[in-house]
Amino acid sequence: MAVWIQAQQLQGEALHQMQALYGQHFPIEVRHYLAQWIESQLWDSVELDNPAEEAKAKRLLDNLVSELQRKSQLQCGEDGFLLKIKLGHYATQLKSTYDRCPLELVRCIKHILHSEQRLVQEATNASSGSEGKAMDSLSQRHQQINQAFEELRLATQETENELRKLQHSQEYFIIQYQENLRIQAQLSSLSSLPPAERTQRETTLQSKRTTVEAWLTREASTLQKHRLDLSEQHQKTLGLLRKQQTLILDEELIQWKRRQQLAGNGGPHEGGLDVLQSWCEKLADLIWQNRQQIRRCEHLTQQLPLPGPMEELLSKLNSDITDVVSALVTSTFIIEKQPPQVLKTQTKFAATVRLLVGGKLNVHMNPPQVKAVIVSEQQAKALLKNESTHSESSGEILNNNCVMEYHQATSTLTAHFRNMSLKRIKRSDRRGAESVTEEKFTVLFESQFSVGGNELVFHVKTLSLPVVVIVHGSQDNNATATVLWDNAFAEPGRVPFIVPDKVLWPQLCEALDMKYKAEMHSGRGLSDDNLVFLAQKAFTSSSNNPDDYRNMTISWAQFNRESLPGRNFTFWQWFDGVVELMKKHLKPHWNDGAILGFVNKQQAQDMLLSKPNGTFLLRFSDSEIGGITIAWVADNPNKPGERLVWNLLPYTTKDFSIRSLADRISDLSHLLFLYPDRPKDEVFAKYYTPPLSKAVDGYVKPQIKQVVPEFTTPNPEPSGAPTFMDQTTSPSVSHPNNFGVYPSMNDTMLDADGEFDLEDTMDVARHVEELLRRPMANQWSSQQS
Structure with a gap:
């Protein structure tokens, strides 16, 4: 109800805009009397483009009708009688209107609530002046646009008034002209009269004729000047309309499209389309009014031709303002919801196109059909150059x-x-090292419709953001890299779909941070230290100074074409693996600040050796995509008095699908403090899996538990469900015959630096053979329930 209370305080144009949201489709009285109920419902949870959501929308409609009926029944007394009838009528009306299309009710209410919030926010920003320079700038720009619209409205009204005056003057001129013709006819008929009478009548008529012709001469000059003045006013108004249209289409709409593109990388969701539509509709209305005025001027000129350049002037004005209408219509045919930019064949996808001036120009009176086709980068270039019709x-x-x-x-x-x-997709011949996941396509939407009673016919087209077509999920990673690079570094007005081959490192950092924050659904993105770590990885550098990377450039090849030194994966593949791991399994821990992540092995060692034994941290694996390892400090069992940093073999998504990170950390009793000094239970206890329930119907449930033999102290299990111990330092290797329980490894599998190293023990074949022959330690304890 808070929004409605604030909305009622709006004034001036904002109040008018708020009131315009309501009508027969949704009465303002319903909003008022059910304000609290309406604002408490989860309207945004309904996906309007998903037909399966219709049942949810139907429940919301039924609940709304029930609330109205209940509110109606509560009215009593003389004052409440009329309200009772009115609310009951609205309940019936809404039920009748939306029963067959409940999603439209949700669309309507979402639009109303979002518009109210925007109007309230704009009013708040305008009055407080404390929302920062960005909001101040936005408000000032919007204020300038609205002020320009007011000037255009007044100018259009003035030319309308002048046009009416011109029409009245011309009509009177024609009447006087006809009077002059009548006098001439009378003079011609005097020949049949007697000479005396004829002379008297002729003198009177000649005098009257002279007066009328003198007036006609003066008035013709006045009319011509009036026409010229009016055409100059139209020319001036046309200039203002062009300026306003350029501001809205070439700046505001382009900025909206840029925000929409960045949203593909995780940027803020592109808002403000309703505001843009309201501006475009005002433009359409004013342009159309001026065009009609110019055509009426042409009609007046044709009715009464006068010497001068008026026909050429008006013809030029008509042509110019028709071009402005055309530019407005073709530019406001936009893609409201983009198709997915990584597009897999044989997979369902959706998109929404919108004509921002469709309602104002009554295009819906003869609903146009839109067709979607997929075109290549070369075909898109030809379309934009008008080389292909x-x-x-x-x-x-x-x-x-x-x-x-x-x-x-x-x-x-x-x-x-x-x-x-x-x-299906038809690919073009690739150049050099380009792969299929670097080839860009676009979905072309096109339509044709008429306005003004088929007076003007428009063929409109719009291209989607670049899409990369894949046929298998394994291509998704590299396709996403192409899309991210394009979204981040595409320039407005580019030739499809040119992007720079090299960008400054800070520019890429901004794109990676945006992507990371979006996937984590949190404001905690990549810190300066994280970005330095990534720079070290990308440039194979050891510098810890962020300034050393500020002016460095990174190429597309370094980003996702060339493998990192000593690895079989690229920089992006490693980073995307981290993002996927975090998104699927570790998001809460990242947002809690429990995962340092972007720390290399040497840094982890330096950090931990200054802390007490049992201190540990979580860092991403350097050698494996989508891996995270636990590093901890402990005594060296082979050299008393010496302390070492140990590292578990990295965990991956497969491991966390078996047992969560929090439970694995809980299992390892030698892990005591999360770096720098936080007790582990204080950080992870809220994520531990609750203890299993007692046996049911004579059965007990097993439980997987992880141990590291080198750091396991004998500790009898408490009574309860038996535990199947995971004795492993290698959580990524699973035993084929033990239901995902991992085999133990000998002590030499964990080297002195804590890295998994088979070269110091035996070759892989012998190691696997030994593991398969080794009997599993029986960790089951028999208990009777």
């Missing part, structure tokens, strides 16, 4: 035709492609 396809998309629908509640004209699927 027909849309060649580089593949086949199923369910690629959709009719645009007008949603009265939100005044939007959209086409929702819900069930598209790329059946």
